[in-house]
Amino acid sequence: MDLDLDTVRTFVAAADAGQFQEAAAELAVTQQAVSKRIAALERNLGVRLFTRTARGAELTIDGQAFLPHARELLRVAERAVTSVRTGRRPLRVDVIASRGAATGLMRGFHRVYPDIELDVVMLFDIDTAVAAIRSGAIDASFRAVAMPGRPLPEDIESVRVLDEPLQLLTGPAHALAGARSVTVAQLAGHRIWMPGVVPGTEWAAYYDDLVAEFGLTIEATGPNFGSDALLDTVADTPALATFMGEQMRLVWPAGHGLRRIPLTDPTPVYPHSLLWHRDNPHPALATLRAHLAAAAAGLDAAGTWTPNWVTPR
Amino acid sequence: MDLDLDTVRTFVAAADAGQFQEAAAELAVTQQAVSKRIAALERNLGVRLFTRTARGAELTIDGQAFLPHARELLRVAERAVTSVRTGRRPLRVDVIASRGAATGLMRGFHRVYPDIELDVVMLFDIDTAVAAIRSGAIDASFRAVAMPGRPLPEDIESVRVLDEPLQLLTGPAHALAGARSVTVAQLAGHRIWMPGVVPGTEWAAYYDDLVAEFGLTIEATGPNFGSDALLDTVADTPALATFMGEQMRLVWPAGHGLRRIPLTDPTPVYPHSLLWHRDNPHPALATLRAHLAAAAAGLDAAGTWTPNWVTPR
DNA sequence: ATCGGCCACAACCAGCGGTTGTACCTCTAG
DNA sequence: CTAGAGGTACAACCGCTGGTTGTGGCCGAT
Structure with a gap:
């Protein structure tokens, strides 16, 4: 049939x-x-x-x-x-990971403007995203951070739209598993495991700065077997913990007793920015920018930490 | 393309x-x-x-x-x-008019059970509906009233699910246009126009009883040119009014000044019943019946009027 | 450099889905 | 009652869409 x-x-x-x-x-x-x-x-x-x-x-x-x-x-x-016709097509936005904060922001936008047609894609890295924005293949991109020492091209504009607090993810047997919150200083001496962070990317630079400033031990080694494998390992290994964005939605493994523990003093945050082309005339892009600006106005930088090279707010 | x-x-x-x-x-x-x-x-x-x-x-x-x-x-x-495959197909429900109370009930049901697939059809009269229920072509039907002296077949079950108050609809120049509410007795001497009520149907019987009991003047003559034409005429004719279910959603003609006036003392109500086949095994049908029974439990018959031959509550 | 894996192009052919022509049904008018 | 109008279905025919097999080219790995 x-x-x-x-x-x-x-x-x-x-x-x-x-x-x-x-x-x-x-x-x-x-x-x-x-x-x-x-x-x-x-x-x-x-x-x-x-x-x-x-x-x-x-x-x-x-x-x-x-x-x-x-x-x-x-x-x-x-x-x-x-959706693929050039001219008067839906607003096409690139998000950095399907369960991350950017997706949450787009859902919020869609709730407020349900009539604006949206298409969401996921590009590999910021270079691809910038190229796609310049070519018009996408209208906007959520990117976590700008690279240190590498400013955006002049025709690409950007604005900070969300600071996503980092949380510590541990198994039930971890030394910090019982804590309601953890200061960054307390993490000294603990092993933080972040597999899949590719050297040379904005993520690697972010964690390099974090390590340098607070004397943490972050192991970025090893291939990324997916978040499922990561969670399984963290749950079973008392000596390991990892970082995770507060808004990251997980497929929570049942019965593993994983803990999410807020970080304080200061709270490291992932800075999310929206990137778009200076000359993009898509009407929905202006609406999105206004919406995100309104949402970002409520942000409070007090007590948070980011590398000093990120796009200022 | x-x-x-x-x-x-x-x-x-x-x-x-x-x-x-x-x-x-x-x-x-x-x-x-x-x-x-x-x-x-x-x-x-x-x-x-x-x-x-x-x-x-x-x-x-x-x-x-x-x-x-x-x-x-x-x-x-x-x-x-x-939707047209026999066996495990969506629950198929017949409603009496697309903007009436039955549609509202189904919308409420859909809100509570969004995962239950529904198909809504509109059949011509209760005889067609009963035949369709017996043949399995539909799973349930909303019908306003049972016919006097004509009980449902034994294999068809029914239950009152909603009493929809009748309202008076007048143009701005009508004598009663300014009233906040109108008693049935006040309607004596006014012309009520109900075109399109087919003699021999449950509607005709309903209005016959209403006329007989309260001495109203209801003109059921004339073909039905659709609700638009009806509304236009009522809006422009000071001597005419018509009845309309409280929950009937209209395409309101702009600037016509139409008034909806509640009826009291007593309030005539359209009794809506759900009909279904005794042996229908569709699991969603049981859910619908339970949902409607819960919704109907809050009904209050005080101060309302129906013909005495309608299915009791 | 060669091999393996994958995609594209060419040639061929069956059948899907269109057309025209015609039969049949039903309602209506004379 | 009959004839005509208006509508749908069936039959025959045919072009073109969309499949197949055969083959070549490209790219990455060994």
Whole structure:
């Protein structure tokens, strides 16, 4: 069984017209073609959709039930096409990780502006994102930090939109597992494991600064086998802990007793910025920027830490 | 431009597999067929969806943006097909008029149980509805009243689920237009116009009883040109008023100054009942009945009027 | 440098889905 | 009652879409 959108369109036209002939005229085909399409659709679905009368065709109950689904199908097909049509396409935003803070911000935006069509993609790194912004392939990008000593191109604008506090993630047997909160100084001497942090990226620079300033021990070695494997290991290893953004949503392994512990004194935060092209005329981009600016106005930098090279607020 | 669902399915399979060969194997076609389908899709959309590499094909940014729409399209197509598949199909409910109280009840049900799939149809009269319930073409029907002296067949069960108060609808120049509420007795001598009430139906019987008991003047004559025409006429004719269910949502003609005036002493109510087949095993039907029973428990019959032949509460 | 894995292009062919022509049904008008 | 209008279905025909097999080219790994 496979629906054919042309046939579905024919069905909707016939249902609206109340007869095959008129639908055929609208669709610029012969009445016989419509008759055959509907017959094929009915054969495929295994139900009768119209009762043929002397002055047309009217929907059966099955046809009535099918009609809204058919309309929805055409709507979705239309949206799918416009999602890749250049010009008046949905706002296309790149987020850094599907469960991170950027996704949360976009969800919040969508709640406030449900009528603004959005497409979300995930690019590999900030260089790809900047190139995509310049080429117009995307309209905006959430990036955690700017690289030290490497300013953005002049035609790319950016603004800090969210500071996401870092939390410590430990297993139940970890020495700090019972703490309600932990100061950064207390972490000295504990092993912090951050696999998958690629040297040379903004993340590596961020943790390098954190280590240098507070004398932590961060092991960035080892390949990233995915967050599931990371969580399993942390849960089972009393001597290991890791960092994680406060808003990161996890597929929480049941019964592992993992703890999320806030960091204080100061609280290291991931600075999230929105990047876009100076000349991008997409109307929804202005709305997004205004929305995020309003949301960011409530941020409080007191007691937080970031490397000194990040984009200022 | 017209999407082909088979092609879209191929696109999703290729995106998931990361290469055309594996997608081809899953779809039981040759690699060349997949290649041609994707090429055709890209040509139709006017964008490149994959970048071909030596070890497969990975999504472009456009491809990433298109992917969720493609998945959605397949989901909707799947739902469309199941909506007419016998067995495990969505709960199919007949409502008496698209903007009436029954629709409101179903919306409330959908809010509480958003995961229960629903299809709503509108049948012509109670006889059609009963036949459809007995044949299994629909699972339940909202009907306003039972006919006097014509009990439901034994295999059809029903329960009162809502009493919808009647309101008076007048134009701005009507004698009662300024009233906050109107007693039924005050209506004596005023012309109430109810075009489109077909003699012999439950509606006709309802208004016959109302007339007989309170001495009103109801004109049921004339064809029904639709609610728009009715509203226009009522708005422009000082001597005319009509009845309307409290929950009826109207396409309110702007600037016509129409007034909805509650009726009291007593308040005539449309009794809405849910009808279903004794032996219908659809699990969602039990949920709907329980939901409506809970909602109906809060009804208060004090000060209301119905004909004495309606299904008791 | 060669091999393996993957995608694209070419040639071919079956069948889907269109067209025209016609039959049949039903309601209505004379 | 009959004839005509308006609507749908069936039959025959055919072009083109979309599959197949065969083959070549590209890229990365050994």
